[in-house]
Amino acid sequence: EIVLTQSPGTLSLSPRERATLSCRASQSVSSSYLGWYQQKPGQAPRLLIYGASNRATGIPDRFSGSGSGTDFTLTISRLEPEDFAVYYCQQYGTSPYTFGQGTKLEIK
């Protein structure tokens, strides 16, 4: 099983700041089958990034993904108030399709 470790666990930032979230895999993720999700309380996850670096439909360009192999990053260039949420990475290249434990992005 591929274990995904996200860091930090909690990130405290202010609106308009830049956020950098990390996701490290215990082994190489097949063909960059790595996605990022945003989840707000009481809501289903929302796909932000697929294939490590491709923005999903309707996702603002302040969200970007990068990385390959075992190290991946989600960057939010300039935080908006609605961006404060929990973020998960997921690998969907090798079964079981595992998630990281999440990074909570909170307002400082």
Place this chain on the structure above:
Amino acid sequence: QVQLVESGGGLVKPGGSLRLSCAASGFTFSDHNMSWFRQAPGKGLEWVSYINIRGTYTDYADSVKGRFTISRDNAKNSLYLQMNSLRAEDTAVYYCARREGDYWGQGTLVTVSS
């Protein structure tokens, strides 16, 4: 617009069974592989099961293998999850989603408790 609507959740005793349904609309259901995910209260996301377009290939997380069965009816645009031998640790909100992860339902809560 694309919609996925889960139903069938509820309170069940340990060892009991439940069948979840997911009604799909707004897209060609038979063109998409589908998955079930779950999220225990206050916890992270967990992939549960996957089914291919025709229903000829399925896959399960070890935590549910042998107890849960995923299926689909393309004529009815519906996805199912038959859950048997339920345990307290199966308590979670269950989501259906397209394999691409781009569309998710709103979730249905399953509570396993005596």
